[in-house]
Amino acid sequence: MGNGYQDIINSIISGDCKDPHVFLGMHVVDGKGRKKDIAVRVYHPDAALIELLEVSENTFHPVPPKYENGIFEITFPNRKDLFEYQLKITDRAGNSYLTHDPYSFWPVISEYDIYLYSQGNHHRIFEKLGAHITTIGNVSGTLFSVWAPCAGRVSVIGSFNQWDGRRHQMRQLGASGIWELFIPLVGRGDMYKFEIKTQTGQVLAKADPYAYYAEKRPAKASIVYDIDNYSWNDSAWLEHRADTNVFSSPVSIYELHLGTWSTLSEPDQNGDIFLDYRTLANRLIPYIEYMGYTHIELLPVTEHPFDGSWGYQVTGYYAATSRYGTPEDFMYLVDLCHQNGIGVILDWVPAHFPKDAHGLARFDGTAVYEHEDPRQGEHPEWGTLVFNHGRNEVRNFLISNAVFWFEKYHIDGLRVDAVASMIYLDYAKKPDQWIPNKYGGNMNLEAMDFLKQLNTTVFSYFKGIMMIAEESSSWPMITKPPYMGGLGFTFKWNMGWMNDFLKYVSMDPIYRKYHHNLITFSIMYAFSENYVLVLSHDEVVHGKCSMLNKMPGDYWQKFAGLRVTYGYTFGHPGKKLLFMGSEFGQFIEWNDHQGLDWHLLDYEMHKKMQTFVRDLNNLYVNEKALYQVDFSYDGFEWIDCNDNDHSVVSFMRKGTDFHDMLIFVCNFTPAVNDNYCIGAPFELDYELVLNSNFEKYGGYEQDCENIIYKTEQEPLHGRPCRLRLTLPPLSVLVFRPLFAKEEVCEGAVSGQDN
Incomplete structure (x- = not known):
């Protein structure tokens, strides 16, 4: 036994080996012409017999113990070729099982996979990294990487393997930083983590960043799972x-938190009030259809x-939370939405992640996903860590994740x-807290490049989807394409309008x-x-009412x-969003520990x-004037925006067709305004299509x-004629001009605002 053997034996036993395959498994140890001596080595510290x-x-x-501390070896002299073998392992309790040797398989992840990943361009790296049930040759098992x-x-x-980190040590694939091991017999439902020994000798137990499924909290293990067996019907x-051109289509979004939209009548044995995805789907979808x-x-x-955290501090980016069921259960919810004509948008968090020990934080003992310097790598306001968007593998992790949700779960948009x-290096930071x-400057150039790459990538794969930016500043061109210097989003939340x-x-x-x-x-x-236009969850929490x-x-x-x-809101240009409970006037703030009232x-x-909200939605989706020209002055025109004395505004919304x-007409005071006049664009009759003061709405x-x-x-108001109205208190009136069959001159619509 040479010193080289002793070194690698010591490294395997001490848990410092980066490639146990060079020693474990089947190897030619001596060659004599066409014949050779073949050794099979096994490391199993708790085995009584192999x-x-x-x-x-x-x-x-029989494979006798050799060397020390659980290393077994058998040598077959004068063999012509390597041969297929399995191992029968009997532990000290007398339990036996037959398996193929994990150290008898060649690497699966290719050099090309590694190259794309290191460049940040492996858009489906989730098919390689993580845990994947697969068959190599005729051997079934799970490939971990x-x-x-x-x-x-x-x-x-x-x-x-009884959570024993000595048993299934992985090999590192060159200088890529990727570790891989195929383990036979491991399959769907098996729980696992990655045990990582750091350069300083600390041993960490980490959940799989690419896991498709995980234990329900407070447990933290990942679960081997295959998500490709669901039969879609959408x-x-x-x-x-x-x-569909989403820009000229109606988009009225109902924002909700699955855990509290509808709940159990009593907490379960774990104290949870959650319904499962399928039950939620069967309750939610009829309601969304009813509300329009x-x-x-x-x-x-x-x-x-x-x-x-409401889900905004993520540890499993590729796993639908097990709080509400399995991945297939969530697929059912999305599928049923689509079958009923309802799109599904997910809130997605590529900015930061929590410091939980089993998550991404200092994943291998160093700043892998975050920045090393806390001035770049931490959000002092949220107590979270900032993704290092300048690192290719981190960008790849996130962009691949976006592709994953669109491809595997058929999602229609990411917010x-x-x-x-x-995009701001100094966001919520004091002068000494950022670089x-x-x-x-204070622009995060790497994050800007990441967002451009993200949007360019997903739109190259999927048509008709939405990428929506929750961006609270006045940063320009958020929704302009990258070739124009923009970030490439479909939509941006209008936080300025919301605050004002x-x-x-x-x-x-x-x-x-x-x-x-x-x-x-x-x-x-x-x-x-x-x-x-957003009236979101953020506006009905933390004392905001x-x-x-x-x-x-x-009360009235x-x-x-x-x-x-x-x-x-529904008259103002822009797509619409309203948070759950707001549609029926919940009195108390949203509480993430209890269901809606x-x-x-x-x-x-x-x-x-x-x-009233239902009828607003129906009016919205049935009137092209309210959604067809949302992003141009061609779709909006003030009639009178200057009547501050009465707190009344009046305006027109227009579609692409002249008719x-x-x-x-919106009255924001509790006073009745008799004989109130507004300029009318045509000398026509006008039909009242909505009056918020009707009895059926509470008026x-x-x-x-x-x-x-x-x-x-x-x-009046630069228009050829006028409408004389009685404006109810705190009301909105909506009118439609009744055009005759003959065309009216298009020029008559324009007028000069007073």
Whole structure:
């Protein structure tokens, strides 16, 4: 036995070996002409007996212990060729099993895979890294692989080896930082982690960053799983999506948190109130259809350890959370949505991740996914770690993850969280907490390049999808394509409009005339980006009050104020988003520990509020004027934006066809305005298509249909005639011009605003 053997034996026993395959398994140890001596070596520290089955001879040979500490070896002299064998292992308790030797297989991950990954361009690296049930030759098992570039040693530990890191030590593939091992007999449902020995000798137990499934928290193990067995039934939806221009289509999004939208009546034995994905699907989809929404947006469903993070502190980017069931269960939810014409958007968090010990933080004892310097690598506001978007393998991890959700789960869009924190180096940081870029500025150049690459990549694979930026600053060209210098998103959340508008509707109406610009200024920039108007979960938590409780005034005024708030929102250019519970006027803030107050629908005003939102959605999806030209001045025109004394605004929305037009009149005071006049673009009759003051919505006017208003032949607001109205308190009125069959001159629509 040479010294080289002793060194590698010592490294295997001490757990410092980067390639145990060079010693373990079958090897030619001596060659004599056409004959050779072949040795098979096995390391199993807890084995009482090991036997080798020579498959062609169907003969068992005892493998005696040799060297030290669990290393067994048998030598076959004067053999012509290597041969197929299996190992029968008997432990000290007398339990036996027959298996192929994990150290008898060649590497599976190719040099080309490694090259693409190191360049940051392996868009389906999730098919290589992680745990994949596979068959090599005629041997079934699981291929494990992980990126841990600075690890001293990596092992697979799990339910199949008593979580013993000595048993299945992996080999490192060259200088790639990727470790790999095929383990026979391991299959679906087996739990595992990667045991990593750092350069300083610390031993870590890490969940698989690429795992498809994980234990339900507080347990932390990954689970071997195959997600390719679900039978999808949404081909018609995917074909329709690919042919749809999302910019000129209706997009009304119902944002929800799966854990609290609907819950168990009593906590289960673990104290949880969660329903499973399938039960949620069967309850949620009829409701979304009833309410008329086009899409749902789910707060993150990726695996996360802490309920209170709402899913925004992710440890399992490739795993649908096991809180609500299996991956197939979540696929069922998406599939059923698509079969019923409902799109599915996921909140996605490529900006930062938590410090949980089993997660990505200092994955191999060094800053692998994050920056080493805390001024670059930590978010002091959130207590999380920042992705190093300048590292190719990290970009690959995230871009491949986006591709994964679109490809494997048929998702229709990703809402990218915290984009502002990515593109500003000094986001929420004090002067001594950040490092300028190479030009001395506060722009995160690597993150900008990542976002451009992300959007370019996913749009090259999938047609009709949406990439939505939650970006709270005035950074320009978020939704412009990268070739124009933009970041390439489809839409951007309109946080400026949201902040101004909620400030306005939350104040006492007596003061609103002094702040009229809060509801008119947004049109100055409404077409600079492709916006989504959001009244999201962030606005109904942490003491901000629910949407209903933001409204000043008495009980009736709160509901009336909320109706005009929603009416103005649906009239304003931009796609729409409303958080769950806001549609029926939940009084309390959203609580992530309890379900929505659905019992409120037993009360008249809440039920009528829900009816109003439903009718708004129906009006929205059926009127091209409200969605066809959302991102151009061609789709919007003020009639009067200057009546701050009455806190009234009036405007037109227009589609591409001349006849697709609606007029909105919004009264933001609790006063009735009799004989209120607005300029009318045509000398025609106008049909009232929505009145938020009808009794069916909680108002006091009798419900009526086909109410017609006639114009008066007196110019106003630069228009050829006028409409004389009675404006109910805190109300929105919507009118449609009744065109005759003959064409009206298109030039008559334009007018000069006063």
